[in-house]
Amino acid sequence: MTTLTPVLTVNWDQPDSFTLDGYGDYAAARKALTMDPDAVIQAVKDSGLRGRGGAGFPTGMKWGFIPQGDGKPHYLVVNADESEPGTCKDIPLMMANPHSLVEGVIITSYAIRASHAFIYVRGEVLHVIRRLRAAVAEAYERGLLGKDIFGSGFDLELVVHSGAGAYICGEETALLDSLEGYRGQPRLKPPFPAVAGLYASPTVVNNVESVASVPSIITNGAEWFASMGTEKSKGFGIFSLSGHVTRPGQYEAPLGITLRELLDMAGGIRAGHRLKFWTPGGSSTPIFTDEHLDVPLDFESVGAKGSMLGTRALQIFDETTCVVRAVLRWTEFYAHESCGKCTPCREGTYWLKQVLKRLEKGQGSEEDLTTITDIADNILGRSFCALGDGATSPIHSSVKLFRDEYLKHFEIGGCPFDHAPSTVWGTA
Amino acid sequence: MSHEEDAVVGATYPPEVRERLERDAKEIIGRYPKPRSALLPLLHLVQSEDGYVSDAGHEFCAEMLGLSKAEVVGVSTFYTMYKRRPMGEYHVGVCINTLCAVMGGDQIWDELSEHTGVGHDETTPDGKVSLERLECNAACDFAPVMMVNWEFFDNQTPDSAKQLVDDLRDGKNVAPTRGPKKLCTFKEASRVLAGLSDDLAGEGPSAAGASLEGLKVAKANGWKAPEAP
Numbered sequence: 314m315t316t317l318t319p320v321l322t323v324n325w326d327q328p329d330s331f332t333l334d335g336y337g338d339y340a341a342a343r344k345a346l347t348m349d350p351d352a353v354i355q356a357v358k359d360s361g362l363r364g365r366g367g368a369g370f371p372t373g374m375k376w377g378f379i380p381q382g383d384g385k386p387h388y389l390v391v392n393a394d395e396s397e398p399g400t401c402k403d404i405p406l407m408m409a410n411p412h413s414l415v416e417g418v419i420i421t422s423y424a425i426r427a428s429h430a431f432i433y434v435r436g437e438v439l440h441v442i443r444r445l446r447a448a449v450a451e452a453y454e455r456g457l458l459g460k461d462i463f464g465s466g467f468d469l470e471l472v473v474h475s476g477a478g479a480y481i482c483g484e485e486t487a488l489l490d491s492l493e494g495y496r497g498q499p500r501l502k503p504p505f506p507a508v509a510g511l512y513a514s515p516t517v518v519n520n521v522e523s524v525a526s527v528p529s530i531i532t533n534g535a536e537w538f539a540s541m542g543t544e545k546s547k548g549f550g551i552f553s554l555s556g557h558v559t560r561p562g563q564y565e566a567p568l569g570i571t572l573r574e575l576l577d578m579a580g581g582i583r584a585g586h587r588l589k590f591w592t593p594g595g596s597s598t599p600i601f602t603d604e605h606l607d608v609p610l611d612f613e614s615v616g617a618k619g620s621m622l623g624t625r626a627l628q629i630f631d632e633t634t635c636v637v638r639a640v641l642r643w644t645e646f647y648a649h650e651s652c653g654k655c656t657p658c659r660e661g662t663y664w665l666k667q668v669l670k671r672l673e674k675g676q677g678s679e680e681d682l683t684t685i686t687d688i689a690d691n692i693l694g695r696s697f698c699a700l701g702d703g704a705t706s707p708i709h710s711s712v713k714l715f716r717d718e719y720l721k722h723f724e725i726g727g728c729p730f731d732h733a734p735s736t737v738w739g740t741a
Numbered sequence: 742m743s744h745e746e747d748a749v750v751g752a753t754y755p756p757e758v759r760e761r762l763e764r765d766a767k768e769i770i771g772r773y774p775k776p777r778s779a780l781l782p783l784l785h786l787v788q789s790e791d792g793y794v795s796d797a798g799h800e801f802c803a804e805m806l807g808l809s810k811a812e813v814v815g816v817s818t819f820y821t822m823y824k825r826r827p828m829g830e831y832h833v834g835v836c837i838n839t840l841c842a843v844m845g846g847d848q849i850w851d852e853l854s855e856h857t858g859v860g861h862d863e864t865t866p867d868g869k870v871s872l873e874r875l876e877c878n879a880a881c882d883f884a885p886v887m888m889v890n891w892e893f894f895d896n897q898t899p900d901s902a903k904q905l906v907d908d909l910r911d912g913k914n915v916a917p918t919r920g921p922k923k924l925c926t927f928k929e930a931s932r933v934l935a936g937l938s939d940d941l942a943g944e945g946p947s948a949a950g951a952s953l954e955g956l957k958v959a960k961a962n963g964w965k966a967p968e969a970p
Contacts, residue, residue: 317959318966325948326956332943386774398838398877408919409948429774436785436822436934437834437878439891440920440945443933447942472772475934477781477820480876494780494806496819512775533969540967549966552955555881556840562882562954578958596839628840628881642839646876652819736845737885738898 315570317578318541318549320529321522322565325409331444333451336412341528342457345420346465353424357527359535361547366392366483366520367594367623369546369612372527378507379425379515387427388516389418390492391524393434393445394476394483397595398646399626402551403521405563407434408441410525411448415471417524419452419462420531422469425517429470432521433488436475445473480650484698485518487652498654499698522551543569546611546622556591556629557583557735569614572627573606586631590714594623596643597703599710600636620710633739635730636715637722640707641669647704658701661692665708672719675727682712682719752797754790759801762790766805769936776806782935784817789931793824822934829864829871831909832927834888835902838877844884845898850874852899857906869910871927882951883918890930892917895950919952920945 329335345353358373379387391414395403407414414432422430432449434442449471452458460468474492481487482497489511491497510516526548530538539547546568552575555561559580566575572591582588588603593610599620601608608618615622630639648662668685671677689705696702712719721729733739754762765786770779783805787798794817802817803810817823835850836842854872857865864871880886883895887902894905895918908915915924921944925933933939959965 316962316964317955318964319956319959320966322956323966326953328947330947335947395879396877399840399881400877401879401881404879405948405952409952435879437875437888437891438893439930439933440893440917440942443921443939443942446936446938450938470772473936474778475782475785475936476822477784477934478822479820491781492778493775494777494816496816537967537969553882555884556844560951560954561884562951564955564958566955579954626881630840630843634843639839639843642837642842646838649876732843732847735843736848737896738845 315567315574317564317566319565320549321406321410321413321525322551322563325405330409331411331448333412333448333455336410339412339416339419339457341531342416342419343463345531346423346463346467350424350426353420353531356535357424357530360530360538361542361545362523362526362530362538363546363612364520365522365526365550365624367397367621369622372519372523375507375519376421376425376517378505379517380508381426383515385514386429386512387425388511388514389422389425389427389430390489390511390516390518391418391430391432391521392483392485392488392518393432393521394488395521396435396480396483397597397624397626398643399553399555399592399595399628400624401553401555401626402563402624404438404441406521406525406551408444411444412452413525413528414445414521415448415452415458417527418471419457419469420527421517421519421524423467427517428468430472431492431511432471432473433482433492434473434475436477442473442475449473479652481652481700484700487698488518489516496652498652501697541567543609543611543613545613550625552610552625552627554579554627554629557586557631557634558629559583568622569609569611571607571609575627576606582629582631586633588629589632589634590630590636592626592628593620595626596628596646597621597699597706598623599706600714602714631735633730633734635728635732636711636718637669637673638728638730638732640711641666641673643707644669644704647700651700651704655697655701657692658696658704661688661701662704664688665704672722673728675722675725677723679720679723682716686712752795753800754797758790762786762801763805765935765937766801770805772936777808780806780808780813780816781820784813784823785931786935788823789928789935792827792928824862827864827868828927830869830926831889831924832871832873833906833909834873834875834878836875836878836884836886838875840881841877841884841886846885849885849887849897849899849902853902853906856903865910867910870906889915889917889924890927891934892920892924894918917945919949
C-alpha cells in the first residue's frame with residue numbers, strides 16, 4: 314500500500330508556517346551556495362525531478378540547457394499562474410509555505426547563474442500574493458535575497474509579479490510575453506526559453522511545486538527523493554482531490570499512487586454514490602472512468618492508458634453528473650481563454666462550443682458527434698500551443714467513453730439529468 | 742461625465758492625483774530590468790484609482806512607459822481583470838467552471854444574479870456590488886467557490902452567497918474564509934496587485950479546511966516521508 318509523504322505540505326497546520334521563523338533557516342540554500350552550480354544541477358538531474366506543472370519535463374535537464382559563459386543575463390521565472398481547471402495545489406502551497414518557493418528560487422537561480430528571478434502569480438488570489446510578497450520582503454531583510462547572499466558573492470533580486478486574468482499565461486512563452494508587458498500570446502518555439510526567453514535572454518521557466526521541491530532534494534539528497542515514486546516518475550507530488558468525494562483536499566504522495574488508494578484516504582466517493590468519470594490531471598487531460606481506479610498515477614502509466622498525469626488535479630464526478638454538461642462547460646472555458654493567435658484553436662473552440670450547446674439541449678444529431686470529433690481532430694496537433702490540444706481532450710475522451718449519453722440527449726430532446734442531485738446540498 | 746464620454750475627450754488626472762500615482766509608478770517600474778514589464782502592474786495601479794481602467798489610466802500608463810495609448814489599450818483589453826467600466830466596491834465572482842458549476846456554482850450564480858438584479862460584469866445601482874462569472878480560481882477542493890475582490894469565500898451555498906452580498910451592501914464586516922479579517926475594497930485590492938503592500942499578509946490561517954485533509958490523514962496514520970539517509 315502506498316502511504317502519504319508530506320514534505321511541502323508538512324507544516325501547513327502550523328499557524329506561523331508562512332513566516333521565516335516558522336519555516337526554518339534556509340539551510341538548503343546555505344548548503345547549495347557552497348556547492349558548484351553544476352553540482353546543484355547534477356543533484357536535481359540525479360533526483361529524477363520532473364516538472365510539476367503538467368508536462369513532466371526533467372527539471373535538471375531544463376536547467377542544463379541554459380548556455381553558460383554566454384555573457385548574457387539569465388533569468389528564472391516561476392510559473393505561478395495556476396489556472397488549469399481542477400488544479401489547486403500551488404495556490405495553497407504559496408499561501409501556507411511561501412518560503413519553500415523562495416528558497417527554491419535562490420537555489421535554482423544560483424544553479425543556472427541567474428541574478429534576477431520573477432514569480433509570475435495569477436492575479437485572482439490576493440492573499441497568496443500578499444503572502445509571497447511578505448516572504449520575499451522577509452528574505453531580503455534577513456539577507457537571504459539581495460547582494461552577496463550568505464557571503465557567497467551571489468546576488469539575487471526576486472520580484473513577485475501579478476498577472477491579470479488570462480489562462481493562456483500559464484503557457485510558458487505566453488507568460489514571458491505577459492511579463493514583458495504584452496498580450497499573453499505564445500511564441501513560436503524554437504527558440505526555446507533556455508536560449509531566448511525573457512528579454513531574449515536564457516531563461517528557465519519552472520512550476521511552483523517543482524521549484525519548491527528543490528530545497529528538500531539539496532537537504533536530503535537525490536537518492537532520498539528518488540527513493541519515492543516509480544522508475545521514471547520519481548519523488549512526491551501533491552494530488553488534489555475535488556468534487557464528489559467525502560473529503561476533498563490536498564494529498565501529498567509518491568507518484569504512482571492510485572486513485573483507489575487516494576479515495577480510500579479521502580473517505581471514498583460521497584455517501585450513496587459511485588464514481589462515474591474523473592480527470593487525472595486537469596480538464597486538458599482525457600477523462601478516465603472507474604475502469605482506471607488502479608492505474609498508477611505516474612507519467613508513464615497514465616500516458617499508457619491514453620491520458621496524461623498533468624497537474625494531478627483529480628476532479629471526481631459521480632453518477633449524478635451529466636458528462637455532456639461537463640464537457641460543454643470545459644469547452645466554453647477553452648473558447649473563452651483561447652488567445653486568438655491561431656485559427657484552429659480560436660475558431661475550433663468557438664464552433665465546438667456552438668455544437669455542444671445544441672447537443673446539450675437535445676437539439677443535436679448523431680452527425681454532430683462526427684462534427685465535434687472532426688473539429689477536435691483539426692485542432693489537435695495543429696494549434697500553436699497546448700491550449701488547443703487540451704481543448705480536444707474532453708471532447709475525444711467523452712465521445713469515446715460516453716457516446717450513449719450524447720445520443721440519449723437528442724433521443725429524448727433534452728438533458729436526461731436533473732442537475733440538483735449533483736450539488737453539495739443535493740445529496741439528501 | 743460618464744466613462745464613455747471621457748474616452749472621447751481624453752481625460753487626464755488632476756495634478757495631485759497624478760503626482761501620487763507617478764510616485765508609485767516609478768517605484769514599480771524600478772523593480773524591472775525593462776520598464777515595459779511594469780505595464781500590467783501599472784494597469785492594476787490605475788484601476789486602484791478609478792475602479793476600472795479609465796481613459797486617463799490608459800494615458801497615464803502610456804506616458805510612464807513611453808508607449809502609445811493604442812499599445813496600452815491593446816494589452817489591457819486582453820486581460821479579464823482589467824475592467825472597462827466601473828466595478829462595484831465589492832467585486833463578487835462565482836466560479837462557473839465545470840467542477841464548481843456541478844457542485845452548485847450554477848445554482849448560486851442563478852440565484853445571486855436574480856437576487857441582485859445584475860448580470861456578468863454588471864454593477865448594482867448603489868455601486869456596491871458587481872458580479873462576474875469566474876473561470877477556475879484554483880480552489881476546487883473548496884467547491885463551490887466564490888471570490889470577493891479576489892479573496893477566497895469557500896464552500897458556498899445559494900443562501901450563504903445571498904447573505905454575503907446583502908452584508909456587503911449593508912456595509913457589514915465580512916471576512917474571507919482564507920484571508921484577512923476584513924475585506925478590502927476593489928480599489929484597495931488593485932493596489933496590492935500593482936505590487937504595493939497593505940501589511941495584511943500575517944492575517945488569516947496558514948491553511949484551512951480541505952487544504953489540510955491529506956496532512957490530517959498522514960498524521961493520524963503516522964505516515965511520513967522517508968528519513969534522510
